[in-house]
Amino acid sequence: MSATDTLGEHEQIQARLQLQRADFSLDVQLELPGKGVTALFGPSGCGKTTCLRAIAGLERARGSVHVNGETWQHDATRTWLPTHRRALGYVFQEASLFAHMDVRRNMEYGWKRLPAARRRVSLEQAVDLLGLSALTQRMPQTLSGGERQRVAIARALAASPRVLLMDEPLAALDAARKAEVLPYLERLQRELSIPILYVTHSADEVARLATHLVLLRGGRVLAQGTPAELMARLDLPLASGDGAAALVQGRVQAWDAADQLLSVGFGGGLLHVATGHARTVGDGVRLRVLARDVSLARSHPQATSVLNVLPARIVQIAPDAPGQVLVRLDAGGTALMARITERSRRELALTEGEAVFAQVKSVALAD
Numbered sequence: 001m002s003a004t005d006t007l008g009e010h011e012q013i014q015a016r017l018q019l020q021r022a023d024f025s026l027d028v029q030l031e032l033p034g035k036g037v038t039a040l041f042g043p044s045g046c047g048k049t050t051c052l053r054a055i056a057g058l059e060r061a062r063g064s065v066h067v068n069g070e071t072w073q074h075d076a077t078r079t080w081l082p083t084h085r086r087a088l089g090y091v092f093q094e095a096s097l098f099a100h101m102d103v104r105r106n107m108e109y110g111w112k113r114l115p116a117a118r119r120r121v122s123l124e125q126a127v128d129l130l131g132l133s134a135l136t137q138r139m140p141q142t143l144s145g146g147e148r149q150r151v152a153i154a155r156a157l158a159a160s161p162r163v164l165l166m167d168e169p170l171a172a173l174d175a176a177r178k179a180e181v182l183p184y185l186e187r188l189q190r191e192l193s194i195p196i197l198y199v200t201h202s203a204d205e206v207a208r209l210a211t212h213l214v215l216l217r218g219g220r221v222l223a224q225g226t227p228a229e230l231m232a233r234l235d236l237p238l239a240s241g242d243g244a245a246a247l248v249q250g251r252v253q254a255w256d257a258a259d260q261l262l263s264v265g266f267g268g269g270l271l272h273v274a275t276g277h278a279r280t281v282g283d284g285v286r287l288r289v290l291a292r293d294v295s296l297a298r299s300h301p302q303a304t305s306v307l308n309v310l311p312a313r314i315v316q317i318a319p320d321a322p323g324q325v326l327v328r329l330d331a332g333g334t335a336l337m338a339r340i341t342e343r344s345r346r347e348l349a350l351t352e353g354e355a356v357f358a359q360v361k362s363v364a365l366a367d
């Protein structure tokens with residue numbers, strides 16, 4: 001079987017990976033969309049990097065790996081392609097650029113080795129996507145950490161990979177450098193048809209970038225699905241702690257420059273977001289609503305400073321931190337979450353299935 005043999009399952013990444021170490025075992029079945037950003041998310045040691053390395057062929061797991069129509073590993077037919085025959089780009093935590101080559105020659109490295117017929121990304125495109133046109137003559141040691149990482153991503157892209165594997169690409173950067181690189185990653189997600197597998201243990205990065213999410217625990221898949229779906233599951237660890245939040249996909253309906261307020265429409269109504277950044281009417285946006293910023297009322301609150309009051313239905317109530325409960329709501333088909341005290345729940349006699357008003361004190365743009 002050759003690298004171009006297909007399974008008829010284009011536009012999908014499938015991996016069955018099993019591996020045994022002295023004190024760790026990996027046993028996962030991944031069925032991932034062949035486009036967008038799939039985040040592999042979980043605590044330290046759960047096997048995120050091992051999964052990525054096994055997909056790349058840097059680690060020998062038992063099983064199979066199929067990437068958008070190509071078979072890279074299939075034990076049943078004794079197929080196992082070495083890493084250099086797998087059309088992938090790998091971006092590590094620390095950019096490993098060739099110190100003796102300038103940015104352009106670093107980028108040409110993988111690109112030149114590719115037969116012209118297989119080049120799907122031009123060098124110019126990679127330079128442009130990562131905003132590197134002013135840096136092509138620079139040597140790596142003169143670049144900031146964020147710039148080096150952008151070059152590493154561009155170099156990986158220029159090799160026209162079928163998939164881009166990124167292992168905590170922002171983890172080594174400080175907050176300011178992270179903020180500088182993130183928009184480029186978002187751009188890749190929007191403009192490229194190359195799927196990205198993105199290892200992270202940052203919930204912020206998941207909320208901002210991921211279109212699909214795989215939760216790993218102890219070498220096993222705990223759950224996989226869209227970030228909005230999994231973040232609203234009260235039985236999963238994402239819903240615990242201060243970061244518990246709902247993701248709301250909406251569309252910009254208006255921008256009020258005087259009040260610096262963005263109005264975003266979604267299935268459950270309208271949310272107003274205080275932001276200094278104007279957005280174009282009609283654009284899709286992702287909002288993050290923290291459970292701790294949502295309170296509940298039985299009737300529509302009057303004369304409140306909270307701008308966002310949405311009718312919703314209680315779907316589920318689960319115990320949370322001591323004295324608190326987490327409430328999953330349905331607002332016109334979109335999941336929201338509220339963290340309230342057990343006493344408030346009792347005094348308002350809130351139960352599953354009931355209609356309430358959700359007061360959303362604060363909303364942030366996730367992208």
Ligand SMILES: Nc1ncnc2c1ncn2[C@@H]1O[C@H](COP(=O)(O)OP(=O)(O)OP(=O)(O)O)[C@@H](O)[C@H]1O
Nearest residue numbers: 021023024042043044045046047048049050051201
């Ligand atoms: N080369 C190795 N030899 C033996 N054990 C290893 C090796 N590499 C990783 N491990 C172990 O395998 C388990 C999974 O490691 P892995 O690096 O995949 O986790 P991770 O989820 O990526 O963690 P982190 O977020 O800390 O990078 C851990 O228990 C780790 O100690």
